[in-house]
Amino acid sequence: MSKNQNATTNFLQAITANRLSDGYVVYLTARGGWSERIEDCRAIPDRGDANDVLRHAERQAGDDLVVGPYLFKIGVADGRPAPLGQREILRTTGPSVGTDLNLA
Amino acid sequence: MYRYDEFDHAFVAERVEQFRGQVARRVAGELSEDEFKPLRLMNGLYLQLHAYMLRVAIPYGTLSAKQMRKLAHIARTYDRGYGHFTTRQNIQYNWPKLGDVPAILDELADVEMHAIQTSGNCIRNTTADPLAGVAADEIDDPRVHAEIIRQWSTLHPEFSFLPRKFKIAVTGSPNDRAVTRGHDIGLRMHRDLQGKPGFEVMVGGGQGRTPIMAKTIRNFLPVDHLLSYLEAVLRVYNQLGRRDNIYKARIKILVQSEGAENFAEMVEAEWLKIRDNALDLPVEERDRIAAYFAPPQYENLSDACPELQAAMAAEPRFAAWVDSNVGDHKQSGYAIATISLKPHGGIPGDASADQMEAVATLAETFGFGELRVSYKQNLILPDVPKADLLALWRALDGLDLGTANAGRISDIIACPGLDYCNLANARSIPIAQRISERFTDLRREADIGEISLNISGCINACAHHHVANIGILGVNKNGAEFYQITLGGVANENAAVGAIIGPAFDEWRIANAVEDIVDTYLSQRRPDEAFIDTYQRVGPQPFKEKLYGPDQARQAG
């Protein structure tokens, strides 16, 4: 994922949220469900379209599957969607310091 | 230790039941997130980057072995096997599932713990000197007063919807180990000329985006009047504090805009109206509460401890630990031992369930089954016979809890930062890890001596970076993490806010910058000068020159 891609106007977006039951990070899929894997996300090219999809996702949040859906920018690396920006990178990978494994 | 009365028991049980119902209604879709969020926050449940986070209060930082075992059990059963001790004498669990939280709260209630008032615009968990009741320099046990405040402030109808959150800290000694000036109200104990204890009342401290150290509005308040006076302060704040702008809503902004003297006059006027109504506790009631904090049955031990001297001479790593982690106790023959939760390269404040359980057992073996949590994110065993220190240290060493660094440069306070926190701009924990890895040589750490280094992942300043000798603040520049350094902050009775030294460093340069700062101190210091003394004597210029080169340092002013 290069900086140039980020700078172009026709960037891609995806929709993420936290799952209600456990707060885990999930992504809206092409089929309108939610997946823990960013690879499954629906990549949305156009702004107007993106907002429609977001509104749909918000209605779904109203159905109590997820909390706080929002759009974020993604790039494509090796043909796969990849988040841009440290915050979204960490949301896909989990804490960079490990979790249960790093302790004695 | 303090025991709940029946009212407390019934109340906490009822709250858990209410919350169980609220969670069920949320999951069933009867409550929206907007409706549910304030309810979960009232029970200490946040939603963070990757999961929910449950914040559990450890009132005035005192904990029994039984309670510690319960915290371990919760970590293992409902979370990923660890917990994070925070600067506010709380523990945070990073991975609870929503449906499990009522059960967790039930388990906590079994040992008289809860998560109430760990969030929201109410009076939060009152913090205290972690060495309460045992410190050699103490006048009176601050926990008695913190408990009185807890009872008064829990669900106080008038103060449940304050303009903003409200934090009170109490220390029973003139030496401040509770950062009292960094709180909305700080209470520091002194004696009057007759020798009676009372509080210096400091108001309007806070960190966050506008760091301000609290101003003394009363030099001496007899302890009998504590509640009526606090009530007067809260009333003035509740009436005049701003509710229109979240960034201006803390009492510090009100005290600043009114001026401390003016504010003090308003409080005194309010106090005159209420000081003689029955708000203050009668002496008998105070004595009843104080009895819970009565000292344990100490043995008559001699303060001279030849075994200890011999062990220190024989085992240099142990000697280094005694030097940094062991403090003077009120009672002869006993010592206070700090258990570092800052192994070099580790996550500051994290403890595994196994460690928590082991420490609970150590508290029983080498004390009276009591533990403390300090705002520096360490644990403390308050009553260790000096002759047992070696055995204790050996046990700790085997648990990766024996690091000899309390008060040293690798005793870093770090908030969860962007690895966990929804509000973060940058990661804190990996920066703390990288810095502490630079200082693994115990002799070098001892040579650097007393110093504080705190890292917050955003301007909310949860890790107290403003009052650290070396403060590091994570900032976001176009999606990348950068770290701004402040120097000269002080957290004790001479509390001061640090000043920004210059442009921020990226994540790869920040550890070098810290080493440069330390080297500058070492080259400039006079004999027996701690870092802060040298900094206050020479000022920022030599540090700027080292960090940015002479030319840029001049430009940076």
Ligand code: HEM
């Ligand atoms: C991870 C979830 C957390 C969130 C969402 C959070 C949020 C905040 C916010 C918004 C403030 C600023 C308040 C203000 O300026 O009015 C703040 C302050 C503070 N927090 Fe946190 N925090 C979190 C974790 C922590 C942790 C882990 C600690 C302890 C290590 C902590 C201790 C504090 C302290 C000491 C302050 C400064 C109080 C003051 O402003 O006077 N918080 N927090």
Ligand code: SF4
């Ligand atoms: S300082 Fe900022 S990043 Fe750190 S815990 Fe507080 S709110 Fe989160």
